[in-house]
Amino acid sequence: MMSRKISRIERALDALEPLEASCTLCPRECRVDRRQDKTGICRSGSRAALSSALLHFGEEPVLSGRHDRAASDPVEETSRRGSGTIFFTGCNLKCLFCQNYQISWLGQGREVSDAELAEIMLELQRRGAYNINLVSPTHFLTPILRALRIACGRGLKIPLVYNTNGYEKAEIIEKLAGIIDIYLPDLKYRSSRLSLRYSAAEDYFLRAGPAVQEMFLQQPDLVLDGDGIARQGLIIRHLILPGHVDDSLAVLDWMAQKLPPTTALSLMSQYRPCHLAPKDIRRPLSTEEYRLVVAGAKRLGFENFFIQPEFFRPDEHLLPDFDLPEPFRWKK
Numbered sequence: 219m220m221s222r223k224i225s226r227i228e229r230a231l232d233a234l235e236p237l238e239a240s241c242t243l244c245p246r247e248c249r250v251d252r253r254q255d256k257t258g259i260c261r262s263g264s265r266a267a268l269s270s271a272l273l274h275f276g277e278e279p280v281l282s283g284r285h286d287r288a289a290s291d292p293v294e295e296t297s298r299r300g301s302g303t304i305f306f307t308g309c310n311l312k313c314l315f316c317q318n319y320q321i322s323w324l325g326q327g328r329e330v331s332d333a334e335l336a337e338i339m340l341e342l343q344r345r346g347a348y349n350i351n352l353v354s355p356t357h358f359l360t361p362i363l364r365a366l367r368i369a370c371g372r373g374l375k376i377p378l379v380y381n382t383n384g385y386e387k388a389e390i391i392e393k394l395a396g397i398i399d400i401y402l403p404d405l406k407y408r409s410s411r412l413s414l415r416y417s418a419a420e421d422y423f424l425r426a427g428p429a430v431q432e433m434f435l436q437q438p439d440l441v442l443d444g445d446g447i448a449r450q451g452l453i454i455r456h457l458i459l460p461g462h463v464d465d466s467l468a469v470l471d472w473m474a475q476k477l478p479p480t481t482a483l484s485l486m487s488q489y490r491p492c493h494l495a496p497k498d499i500r501r502p503l504s505t506e507e508y509r510l511v512v513a514g515a516k517r518l519g520f521e522n523f524f525i526q527p528e529f530f531r532p533d534e535h536l537l538p539d540f541d542l543p544e545p546f547r548w549k550k
């Protein structure tokens with residue numbers, strides 16, 4: 219089984235490494251020579267760079283472990299093992315409102331060799347992580363695959379989560395078949411006007427839609443183990459923006475047309491205006507806006523969705539601070 223994964227990784231590397239010479243790994247198609255450390259929009263060179271690697275307890279319960287009884291049940295709290303999350307430096311999308319702007323925009327982090335990255339993955343597994351959660355992996359796809367080749371050869375066996383902003387090329391995602399166990403893409407916008415305004419990517423939906431469909435082809439069903447932890451599947455995240463409920467409903471409409479109602483959907487209420495958020499979205503989401511989108515998802519027949527009612531009310535959400543050694547010791 220593991221040797222099959224390693225041979226898939228080798229096949230993907232054969233296809234993807236040549237792209238580094240004139241980078242077309244993502245829809246930006248900057249065509250810079252990454253091997254010479256020339257940088258494009260993601261501002262990333264040839265080696266992976268990361269900001270943090272930690273056990274994360276704030277992802278969806280199927281990734282981080284349950285947190286519904288944590289507050290009242292200390293045993294439950296300590297038994298959660300968390301998602302082994304690696305936050306990569308830089309981003310190919312760079313939304314103006316990014317809550318991780320310290321790493322995506324400001325470039326906080328350090329370069330690591332393929333061998334170091336492999337050791338980081340193995341250490342997360344040793345610490346009990348349920349999975350390896352690769353956050354913003356696309357611009358470092360080749361060093362990540364090289365690290366995975368080493369780590370899988372040394373016994374990495376927990377599921378791999380591809381946690382992406384969704385601005386992907388379907389033909390690149392195709393190469394990851396048989397490697398990625400859980401796809402966790404954002405589907406941020408339906409409107410090209412909004413994606414241009416907030417993420418300088420007019421073609422966001424034209425790219426993200428087919429990429430998500432490819433992810434669905436590879437991992438259609440969310441498969442859980444006996445403890446309710448995901449082993450494989452697809453979870454589509456949608457962050458609702460204040461004042462743009464209509465676009466959120468348009469995203470859900472598209473999903474309802476293209477994907478079955480059993481598709482796992484995570485409706486995120488945690489938006490807070492960060493970094494360069496323009497004036498029209500410089501406020502948190504209202505509870506009413508969140509309710510409207512959740513009601514829309516129910517109306518469209520989605521059966522399998524995660525909402526953030528108790529822990530992530532818009533007025534209570536806390537932001538990570540990547541300047542801290544433990545970024546998720548939340549600050550307001």
Ligand code: SF4
Pocket residue numbers: 241242243244245246247248249250257258259260261262309310356357
């Ligand atoms: S991965 Fe980076 S350099 Fe390559 S096309 Fe995308 S933004 Fe440009």
